[in-house]
Amino acid sequence: MKLSVIGLRGFPLIEGGVEKHSESLYPKLDENIDITVYRRKVYVSTYSTYDHISFIDLPSTKMKGVEPFIHSFFASLHALFKRPDVVHYHNIGPALFSPIMKLKRIPVVLTYHSPNYEHKKWGWFARRILLLGEKIALKTADKIIFVNSYQMAKYNENIKKKSVFVPNGINNLPESLNTNYLNKLGVEKGKYILSVGRITQEKGFDTLIKAFKLAKIDGIKLVIVGGVEFEDEYMKQLQELSRLENVIFTGYIYGDNLYQLYTYAGIYVLASYNEGFPLVLLEAMKYGLDILVSDIPATHLVSLDKEAYFECANYEMLASKLVERSKNFKKKTYDLSKYNWYEIARAMSGIFYEVVGTKK
Known part of the structure; x- marks a missing residue:
């Protein structure tokens, strides 16, 4: 299976909840899933190699309110012509462009991390765009992953039918002996x-x-x-x-x-x-x-x-x-x-296979 990932700045060692989530999740997915992660070039300073993960670094900007949309638009166009078996979008802003995938009937999985339009940092216009992105993303996605079960409970039955709660996980973090x-x-x-x-x-x-x-x-x-x-x-x-x-x-x-x-x-x-x-x-x-x-x-x-x-x-x-x-x-x-990343990765792998299988 070929999986393309859009909506994060990238990894490894790039600050952010979605970035940390992705760095923990994707290396643990089923080894038969060939993963392409679209990164925002301006954030990439550390290079690592992973089994069955490749990176495509596209030009981006660090302009507030613009950065995720520009990058996700170009990443979506690139993925359209690459024709993966499934595209995984992170969050509602980047998933504004998920309908592009339907031009070639490519299945879409959305991970809904948080309702970004509630964050104080966004102005009126950005909030309107994020609300539009939410509406489009929820309608377009073939499967929706909520990391917050309370957020999932807010939506109607049509959304809930194609949704599942999958929490974030925790890695084995070492206690330090140094001071x-x-x-x-x-x-x-x-x-x-x-x-x-x-x-x-x-x-x-x-x-x-x-x-x-x-x-x-x-x-x-x-x-x-x-x-x-x-x-x-x-x-x-x-x-x-x-x-x-x-x-x-x-x-x-x-x-x-x-x-x-x-x-x-x-x-x-x-x-x-x-x-x-x-x-x-x-x-x-x-x-x-x-x-x-x-x-x-x-x-x-x-x-x-x-x-x-x-x-x-x-x-x-x-x-x-x-x-x-x-x-x-x-x-x-x-x-x-309940927060074992290996178990979470097993569940996520199953979701990707399920979505691809139902479309074939």
């Missing part, structure tokens, strides 16, 4: 709060910083891991908000530097206003961290005790919980058996 990166940042084992995510408004880092300032926990620092692309003004707001406080922005990091921060953190906080299925939350659970999360549907996709939740955007409530948890940071054990 050199911690030393570089000036943080001590067990004496910092950690949060990981791209610096965008929907991640709620402003709520987290306000809560941290209000909590005033002696000897504890806040470490925020994530890169900045389009949100320069938001980043400036965060830096101003955290001025003279023990807040550290690391930028985008990976490998042992990231493993060190997960291994030795006192507590992990996810303050997002909107998420699909947050991979970083699974990562924090894999490391057995004490966790606090905003009370949104996506954070209820995993099993956490009720005390782990705080009202979304309520920094005073979060501050109170940080003070309480800081009295006794402790490791926990979570059941992550």
